Amino acid sequence: MAVTDSDKASAHVKPKERFDFFHDERVRSVFYQLLTACTVGWLAWYLITNTAHNLEIRGMNTGFGFLTATAGFDTDFKLIEYEPGIGTYGRIFLIGCLNTLLVSSFAIVASTFLGFFVGVLRLSNNWLVARLALAFVEIIRNTPLLLQIIFWYVGVFALLPRVKNSVDLSGGAEVLFINNRGLYMAWPVPGDLFWMTTTAFVATVVGVFLLRRWAHKRQDETGQQFPIFSASVALLILVPGAVYLVTGSPLEWDLPTLQGFNFRGGFSLPPAFLALLVSLTIYHAAHLAESVRAGILSVNKGQTEAALAIGLKPGRAMALIIIPQAMRAIVPPLISLWMNCVKNSSLAIAIGYSDIVALFMQTALNQAGYAVEMVGMTMAFYMFISLSISGLLNIYNKRVQLVER
Amino acid sequence: MAAVVKSERTAARSAPLSETTVLGWLRKNLFSSWINALLTIVSIYIIYAAVKGFYVWGVADAVWVAKDRRECFDISIDGACWAGVIQWMNNFIYGRYPRGELWRVNLGALMLVLWMAPLWVPRVKDKILIGMSTVFLYPFLAGYFFAGGEKGIFMQVMVTLGIVFLVGNTLNVIIGVSSGRGLREVMIQKLGKQDASDESQRNTILAIFVGALVVVFVLQMWWTFEAVSWTKWGGMFLTLVISGIGIAAALPLGIFLALGRRSKLPVIRVLCTAFIEIFRSVPLITVLFMATTMFPLFMPEGVPLNKLTQVIIAVCLFSGCYMAETVRAGLQAIPNGQYEAAHTIGLGYWGTMGLIVMPQALKHMIPNIVGSFIGLLKDTTLVSIIGLFDVLGMLRSVSQDIPWRGLHKEPLLFGAMLFFIVCFAMSKYSRHLEVKLSAGDNR
Numbered sequence: 050m051a052v053t054d055s056d057k058a059s060a061h062v063k064p065k066e067r068f069d070f071f072h073d074e075r076v077r078s079v080f081y082q083l084l085t086a087c088t089v090g091w092l093a094w095y096l097i098t099n100t101a102h103n104l105e106i107r108g109m110n111t112g113f114g115f116l117t118a119t120a121g122f123d124t125d126f127k128l129i130e131y132e133p134g135i136g137t138y139g140r141i142f143l144i145g146c147l148n149t150l151l152v153s154s155f156a157i158v159a160s161t162f163l164g165f166f167v168g169v170l171r172l173s174n175n176w177l178v179a180r181l182a183l184a185f186v187e188i189i190r191n192t193p194l195l196l197q198i199i200f201w202y203v204g205v206f207a208l209l210p211r212v213k214n215s216v217d218l219s220g221g222a223e224v225l226f227i228n229n230r231g232l233y234m235a236w237p238v239p240g241d242l243f244w245m246t247t248t249a250f251v252a253t254v255v256g257v258f259l260l261r262r263w264a265h266k267r268q269d270e271t272g273q274q275f276p277i278f279s280a281s282v283a284l285l286i287l288v289p290g291a292v293y294l295v296t297g298s299p300l301e302w303d304l305p306t307l308q309g310f311n312f313r314g315g316f317s318l319p320p321a322f323l324a325l326l327v328s329l330t331i332y333h334a335a336h337l338a339e340s341v342r343a344g345i346l347s348v349n350k351g352q353t354e355a356a357l358a359i360g361l362k363p364g365r366a367m368a369l370i371i372i373p374q375a376m377r378a379i380v381p382p383l384i385s386l387w388m389n390c391v392k393n394s395s396l397a398i399a400i401g402y403s404d405i406v407a408l409f410m411q412t413a414l415n416q417a418g419y420a421v422e423m424v425g426m427t428m429a430f431y432m433f434i435s436l437s438i439s440g441l442l443n444i445y446n447k448r449v450q451l452v453e454r
Numbered sequence: 455m456a457a458v459v460k461s462e463r464t465a466a467r468s469a470p471l472s473e474t475t476v477l478g479w480l481r482k483n484l485f486s487s488w489i490n491a492l493l494t495i496v497s498i499y500i501i502y503a504a505v506k507g508f509y510v511w512g513v514a515d516a517v518w519v520a521k522d523r524r525e526c527f528d529i530s531i532d533g534a535c536w537a538g539v540i541q542w543m544n545n546f547i548y549g550r551y552p553r554g555e556l557w558r559v560n561l562g563a564l565m566l567v568l569w570m571a572p573l574w575v576p577r578v579k580d581k582i583l584i585g586m587s588t589v590f591l592y593p594f595l596a597g598y599f600f601a602g603g604e605k606g607i608f609m610q611v612m613v614t615l616g617i618v619f620l621v622g623n624t625l626n627v628i629i630g631v632s633s634g635r636g637l638r639e640v641m642i643q644k645l646g647k648q649d650a651s652d653e654s655q656r657n658t659i660l661a662i663f664v665g666a667l668v669v670v671f672v673l674q675m676w677w678t679f680e681a682v683s684w685t686k687w688g689g690m691f692l693t694l695v696i697s698g699i700g701i702a703a704a705l706p707l708g709i710f711l712a713l714g715r716r717s718k719l720p721v722i723r724v725l726c727t728a729f730i731e732i733f734r735s736v737p738l739i740t741v742l743f744m745a746t747t748m749f750p751l752f753m754p755e756g757v758p759l760n761k762l763t764q765v766i767i768a769v770c771l772f773s774g775c776y777m778a779e780t781v782r783a784g785l786q787a788i789p790n791g792q793y794e795a796a797h798t799i800g801l802g803y804w805g806t807m808g809l810i811v812m813p814q815a816l817k818h819m820i821p822n823i824v825g826s827f828i829g830l831l832k833d834t835t836l837v838s839i840i841g842l843f844d845v846l847g848m849l850r851s852v853s854q855d856i857p858w859r860g861l862h863k864e865p866l867l868f869g870a871m872l873f874f875i876v877c878f879a880m881s882k883y884s885r886h887l888e889v890k891l892s893a894g895d896n897r
Contacts, residue, residue, distance in 0.1 A: 435735035
């Protein structure tokens with residue numbers, strides 16, 4: 050009896066832990082972390098004191114006061130008002146950010162469409178088309194982007210006709226011109242009552258959204274389908290169009306006209322912008338095409354067969370069954386491609402498009418010399434964009450994972 | 455009722471038309487429907503237009519020999535002027551490297567081939583040692599060949615070690631290919647020591663090694679190369695130097711950062727993650743600008759840092775962070791059982807990583823590492839923006855050269871072809887490796 054009691058007791062008592070200071074995992078972990086923190090801290094302190102000392106002996110200014118100081122240089126492409134000698138460095142930063150965002154957002158949209166298109170062509174059952182798409186993808190992916198950008202700039206857009214011999218891309222309507230100084234296009238100037246057209250458009254979008262929900266609900270309940278696509282398109286064109294006409298067409302067009310040596314009026318894009326846009330679009334489309342192809346191939350063949358077996362037409366099977374599943378594999382590389390597109394737009398500096406790097410990190414830095422602040426601000430801008438885009442990716446991944454079982 | 459049975463065999467039907475004849479193949483793959491036929495015709499037209507356009511401009515009407523662009527125009531007004539490219543060929547490859555010293559660059563390249571070729575020869579032994587020495591010794595030896603000048607004591611030691619390894623390595627390969635044995639075995643045998651104890655064998659090898667080191671060290675004190683300033687480096691040579699050092703440094707840096715990011719210790723994990731993410735979220739060009747504007751400020755007073763060094767440091771940090779993500783992906787592919795098994799047999803953290811996990815992960819990563827190298831090679835062209843004359847810088851400066859003023863397209867196209875050949879070959883090779891390496895897993 051006593052023996053079993055003591056056995057039971059000993060089974061519950063933990064063996065006494067021997068605390069060995071030098072071989073304890075927790076002590077070691079704290080020690081290693083402290084060591085790392087101290088090394089990094091020391092390195093940071095060393096670099097900061099060196100920098101401070103160097104700035105002092107070179108008589109360079111520090112601080113963010115320069116953002117309100119006026120900048121004396123001009124830029125050839127800006128989306129907001131700016132005058133040299135009046136505008137500030139803060140405004141220069143803003144112009145740079147907007148220019149980067151403008152070219153990269155255009156390139157993102159264009160390359161996404163082109164990339165999907167080429168990706169589908171890669172899978173075409175037409176041997177020649179598939180090979181042609183493959184050649185396009187391989188040629189573009191295996192040459193440096195910078196070389197492509199420069200080639201488009203000096204090899205294509207710089208060789209366009211001079212201003213005098215501008216090409217009218219609108220076929221005689223005189224609203225869209227291209228020459229070696231850029232692309233000139235007519236630009237809408239909204240009149241007094243134009244806000245009503247805008248409001249009508251927004252209201253129609255809301256209406257279409259509600260209509261879709263209703264159509265879905267009806268289909269679920271009764272099985273009857275509603276021609277939602279054609280109805281939506283018709284509504285979106287007809288309602289704002291009617292309001293526009295009723296309010297008396299309150300939209301003027303600012304046309305580009307040839308005056309002296311250059312075009313005036315309208316909206317213009319410099320050749321550097323066009324070269325950058327074209328090369329970024331093509332480069333990223335070629336990369337995306339491979340992801341799209343891999344994504345579509347990753348969908349099990351049984352899915353297509355099952356979809357066809359329940360009587361869906363090939364087009365509907367693609368749209369309802371294959372593409373939604375392929376998107377799960379396509380979207381993560383797609384979003385990292387968008388991120389790359391924003392980052393790669395920084396190569397604009399090679400052809401003189403005033404993006405944030407060319408304008409702020411080079412021109413402004415050479416003029417004002419706040420190296421640390423300007424480099425920091427530019428990098429912070431890119432980090433902000435990258436983090437926002439990868440935040441988007443995380444949200445999407447969470448949503449997709451819910452669908453997965 | 456008599457059973458209905460065929461009395462003779464049914465004759466075999468011939469194979470479907472699409473499987474046997476060219477016409478059938480064409481019909482199946484190119485003209486299966488009217489829309490496919492249309493696409494085929496459009497494609498043929500595109501190919502015809504592109505090939506014909508390029509042929510007429512680039513071959514038929516092109517000028518291959520001329521002394522300047524004007525002469526090119528005189529011969530053919532709308533053909534390509536390849537004469538300029540041909541005349542600048544040496545510049546594209548070597549930059550402004552002194553023409554009398556080019557053999558040093560060539561010899562450096564030859565040494566790299568000698569050094570790395572054994573990695574592809576199946577019968578050679580000690581491949582890990584060869585790989586490690588390529589990363590840690592070759593850069594110093596080649597660096598001295600390229601830069602020249604007075605050797606410091608560190609450089610003397612490195613050059614000596616490099617030469618001894620190169621000679622040993624080459625002998626090892628020759629012996630390995632001819633007899634399938636290692637250099638060590640053969641030396642032991644030649645000295646008649648194959649029956650001696652392990653310790654005595656090891657001592658003998660060590661003695662030979664040290665003897666070779668001393669001899670080479672004394673010999674190398676007698677020669678020095680003429681110094682060639684880094685400002686004279688350029689062309690494909692400079693591109694390969696920067697991207698080669700970049701990838702060689704990226705591997706160890708990437709491994710440590712990836713391990714740090716997966717570490718259980720929060721301080722290390724946070725620091726590594728932040729470092730990786732910062733460098734991955736900004737474009738390379740901003741990192742290069744940071745290097746040229748801020749690195750000089752980081753250095754203590756009186757320690758100058760030339761532009762090439764700044765660029766190389768920036769490229770190493772940048773590619774290290776990208777490599778870290780490649781390594782991390784490779785580590786994630788290793789199943790947990792491997793860690794558990796390693797712990798079970800009593801291995802600690804470094805034992806587990808170094809002996810069990812890393813070798814497996816690295817094997818899976820080789821195709822991706824080749825991919826990173828292709829990416830880095832293409833990205834290295836960015837150094838031309840900050841004023842180094844790499845291959846793209848040289849290609850662009852043709853149009854500034856007085857005889858060839860305005861010659862843009864031809865050099866750029868030549869550069870594109872050069873990059874395409876190199877990168878395409880490497881990517882094909884990496885795909886081949888991928889198949890070969892995963893063959894064992896898909897049994």
